[in-house]
Amino acid sequence: xxxxxxxxxxxxxxxxxxxxSYRASFGLDLVSSLLIGLVELAEVWVLYRAVDEIGGLDLTxxxxxxxxxxxxxxxxxxxxxxxxxxxxxxxxxxxxxFCLRPQPLLAQLITSDISLRRxxxxxxxxxxxxxGLIANDVTLTPSSVLLVLLxxxxxxxxxxGIFVAAAGAQFFLIDAAExxxxxxxxxxxxxxxxxxxxxxxxxxxxxxxxxMAFTGYLPTLTLLDLPVPWNLPDWAGxxxxxxxxxxxxxxxxxxxxxxxxxxxxxx
Amino acid sequence: xxxxxxxxxxxxxxVAGWRRGSRYRAxxxxxxxxxATFGFLKASILVAAVRAGGGEIxxxxxxxxxxxxxLSQALLGSVNLSGRSDLAVRIKDGSIAVxxxxxxxxxxxxxxxEVGRALFALLPRGVPLVALGVLVGGMRLPLEPVTVALSAVxxxxxxxxxxxxxxxxxxxxxxxxxxxxxxxxxxxxxxFLAGLFVPVTLxxxxxxxxxxxxPFPCMLQTPIDVLSGRVTGFSAGQAxxxxxxxxxxxxxVGRLITHAGRRRLEVQGG
Numbered sequence: 001x002x003x004x005x006x007x008x009x010x011x012x013x014x015x016x017x018x019x020x021s022y023r024a025s026f027g028l029d030l031v032s033s034l035l036i037g038l039v040e041l042a043e044v045w046v047l048y049r050a051v052d053e054i055g056g057l058d059l060t061x062x063x064x065x066x067x068x069x070x071x072x073x074x075x076x077x078x079x080x081x082x083x084x085x086x087x088x089x090x091x092x093x094x095x096x097x098f099c100l101r102p103q104p105l106l107a108q109l110i111t112s113d114i115s116l117r118r119x120x121x122x123x124x125x126x127x128x129x130x131x132g133l134i135a136n137d138v139t140l141t142p143s144s145v146l147l148v149l150l151x152x153x154x155x156x157x158x159x160x161g162i163f164v165a166a167a168g169a170q171f172f173l174i175d176a177a178e179x180x181x182x183x184x185x186x187x188x189x190x191x192x193x194x195x196x197x198x199x200x201x202x203x204x205x206x207x208x209x210x211x212m213a214f215t216g217y218l219p220t221l222t223l224l225d226l227p228v229p230w231n232l233p234d235w236a237g238x239x240x241x242x243x244x245x246x247x248x249x250x251x252x253x254x255x256x257x258x259x260x261x262x263x264x265x266x267x
Numbered sequence: 268x269x270x271x272x273x274x275x276x277x278x279x280x281x282v283a284g285w286r287r288g289s290r291y292r293a294x295x296x297x298x299x300x301x302x303a304t305f306g307f308l309k310a311s312i313l314v315a316a317v318r319a320g321g322g323e324i325x326x327x328x329x330x331x332x333x334x335x336x337x338l339s340q341a342l343l344g345s346v347n348l349s350g351r352s353d354l355a356v357r358i359k360d361g362s363i364a365v366x367x368x369x370x371x372x373x374x375x376x377x378x379x380x381e382v383g384r385a386l387f388a389l390l391p392r393g394v395p396l397v398a399l400g401v402l403v404g405g406m407r408l409p410l411e412p413v414t415v416a417l418s419a420v421x422x423x424x425x426x427x428x429x430x431x432x433x434x435x436x437x438x439x440x441x442x443x444x445x446x447x448x449x450x451x452x453x454x455x456x457x458x459f460l461a462g463l464f465v466p467v468t469l470x471x472x473x474x475x476x477x478x479x480x481x482p483f484p485c486m487l488q489t490p491i492d493v494l495s496g497r498v499t500g501f502s503a504g505q506a507x508x509x510x511x512x513x514x515x516x517x518x519x520v521g522r523l524i525t526h527a528g529r530r531r532l533e534v535q536g537g
Contacts, residue, residue, distance in 0.1 A: 025445075032451040039455055043464040047312070050469050051319040054312060178297030182304035190308050197315035202307055 007103065008111040019116050029117035037074070037124030041066065044192060055194030060135040061224055062194070067129025068148070069191035069216025072155025074125050078118040080110050080160045083167040084184075087177040090170065096264055106164065106255055136224055147223055147237060154240040155215035161247035162187055162210060168254030171262050187212045196229040203230060210250075211243035276371055277379040284383025295344075295391035302340040302396055310336040310404055313465075325469035326497070330407065332466075334495035337400025339463055339487060342422065344388035346486050347429040348461060350436050350453030352381060358440035361534045374434055374521045381430045386423065409496050417503050418494040424510040425490040429457075431517045432482055438521070441528030456481075462488035482513045 020026050044066050048059040057065065086109065089095040098108050129148075138144055166180035173179055183205075190206040195213040198206070207213045207230060214237075221228045222237030232239075313332045317324055327335060354377050357363045366373055400406035409415055436453050440446045458464065460483035467478045467488050478484050489506045492498045498506055 028448045032448070032455065035452075035455050039459050042459065046465050046469055046471075046474075047316055049471070050324045051316055054316050054319050173293075173297065175291070175293035176297035176300075178294060179300045181297075182301040186301065186304040186308060189305065193308065193312050194315075197311045199307070199311060202311060206308075 008107060011111050012114055015113050016116060019114075026117065030120045033117045034120035034124060037070070037121040040070065040192075041124060041128060055197035056226060056229075057194045057220075060132055061220060061226065062192075063128050063132030064136060064220045064224065065132075065194070065216040066192050067125055067127075067132045067216075068151050068155060068219055069125075069212070070188075071122055071125030071129055072152055072215050073159045073188050073191060074118055074122040075152075075156045076159030076163060078115050078122060079156075080163045081115055081118070082113040083109055083163050086167045086170045087174055090174055090262075095262075099264070105259055109167070110164075138223060144223060147219060151215070151219035151237065151240055154244040155219075157244040158211060158215050158240075158247045159187075161244065161251040164251040165210075165247070165254040168251070168256070168258035171258035183210050191215045191217070193217070211247060214240040214243035277375060280371075280376050280379040281383035284380035284385075285387045287380075288384035288387030292391070295388065298344055298388075299392050299395055302343055302392060303399060306337055306340040306396060306399065307403075309340075309464075325466055327466060327468070330405065331495055331497050333400065333404040334406045335466055335491055335497075337396055337404055337406055338491045338494055341389075341393040341396035341400070342425070342487060342490060343463070344392035345385040345422070345426045346461070346490075347381070347385065347426075347433045348454065348457045348463060348486070350433055350450040350457065352430070352433050352437045353377075354434065355437040355440055355446055355450065358437060358532075359445070363532070364534045367529065367532075374431075374518070374525055378427065378430045378434055381433075382423075382427050385426050385430065389422075407496070409494065414493070414496060414499065414503065417507055418490065421490040421493040421507050421510060424507065424514060425486045428482055428510060428514050428517060429486040431514060431521060432486075434521050435517065435524065438524050438528050441524075441532045457483050457486070460484065461486045462491070482517060485510045485513045 044062055045059070048054060048057075048062050052058060054062075086095070089098075098105055098112075101108060133148070162184055166184050169180055170177060187206060187210050190202075191212040195203065195207055195217045218228065218232070219237035219240060220226070222235055225234075228234055228236050310333055313327075313336055314329050317327060317329050317332050322328060324332075354363075354366075357366060366377070369376075397406075397408070401408065409418065433453070436446060436449050439449050460467070460478045460481050462478075462484055467475060467484050470478060489510055493503050493506060
């Protein structure tokens with residue numbers, strides 16, 4: 001096992017050292033990623049500040065949703081966000097280099113980089129989560145702790161699945177790469193929303209198809225004992241692992257279809 | 268005579284940019300799908316917020332907040348809120364030396380081209396999104412000739428202002444080769460302060476004052492307000508005049524920086 005993962009670990013180690021060796025630049029990247037996180041938080045704050053509650057969530061509950069969903073998405077972004085660059089590799093023909101190596105394509109692509117600068121953004125999400133939990137007087141019972149941890153873990157799995165599913169679609173889209181932004185970054189945006197305000201098509205897409213509601217919204221409702229919409233039971237938050245399995249199924253299907261479709265860069 | 272030549276050159280640059288924009292069809296389609304998704308998501312939460320606020324928040328009712336949502340997505344393909352420009356790349360790789368040899372003004376000629384390219388995006392991205400807003404969201408559009416004319420001026424002014432401001436980001440490269448930090452700062456702040464995520468009128472007083480002290484609300488919020496009919500008549504005219512004042516100010520700052528920067532620029536290699 002150790003010898004099989006060694007090349008990947010060597011690659012990741014090299015990327016991490018490379019990123020942190022230009023200290024000023026790395027520091028600036030960390031600060032800008034922190035600022036992006038804070039501005040996203042400010043959007044939530046400005047909106048919920050103006051009214052008492054939106055779609056059954058008040059500001060403090062919205063902070064828990066943001067904390068869970070954005071931490072999960074940011075970790076996924078840190079780990080696999082660079083698969084977004086696949087269209088560039090496809091266009092430049094450099095993807096063929098990956099195909100020549102005797103290792104699985106997806107594993108190579110995922111370990112080809114890691115975005116340490118996103119650490120600060122994970123930090124923003126996590127801090128908001130803690131503040132939200134305290135503001136809601138969530139008691140530290142085994143079940144509440146387990147639900148939060150499970151939600152972060154499965155949320156991260158769901159978000160990495162979305163990145164991979166989007167990457168698989170890039171083999172077909174290439175120039176229309178931005179189209180997958182609607183599920184990836186649209187999904188990130190959707191994950192911070194109270195799903196109860198959505199119309200049926202949006203519920204179908206972001207509630208179940210790309211199950212963003214399971215990364216923050218539904219676990220929060222279960223955690224805070226709030227009414228759950230869409231005819232789901234009160235314990236819907238515990239169903240997040242099912243959503244993660246579903247998303248990884250989609251991701252696998254998309255990636256396999258994509259790589260089988262790929263004919264090479266003509267190099 | 269000289270003004271005629273000036274206009275002809277800049278018109279040609281504008282048309283060149285427009286035609287360049289028209290080449291990227293698949294990219295425009297991709298952008299349209301992404302904008303539409305965000306439009307649906309934003310419309311649902313903002314309308315819910317208006318209902319929760321008793322039918323009105325920050326001067327918006329359900330109809331005008333819907334219009335705001337779809338118009339902001341429709342203009343997003345044209346207004347530059349990313350801070351990126353071809354010019355920044357050209358300064359970094361040294362091709363700027365060729366640009367500076369040309370007998371045209373760097374600031375106005377490059378901006379004319381970028382604005383041409385950006386305004387083309389109104390056809391494949393802006394129009395379908397507005398149509399979607401009208402059909403699905405029940406959004407209204409102004410029909411009075413005065414409002415239509417003012418809206419057109421306001422959209423062009425907002426787009427031009429955004430590219431003139433991005434020009435300032437690019438020419439910072441005369442001093443420091445790498446301008447990514449400034450560009451990222453622009454990207455982070457511009458969307459929020461321009462009113463892309465929530466209308467700036469929802470901001471608390473102090474944040475609204477901060478936003479108004481920057482050119483960003485004039486890039487997006489003002490064209491949306493004029494186009495949606497949230498500000499009308501005299502105040503609409505006033506809003507457009509504020510836009511034009513910002514354009515004049517940013518234009519002047521850009522001239523001064525370009526003038527000083529030309530003396531600083533060092534192109535490496537041969």
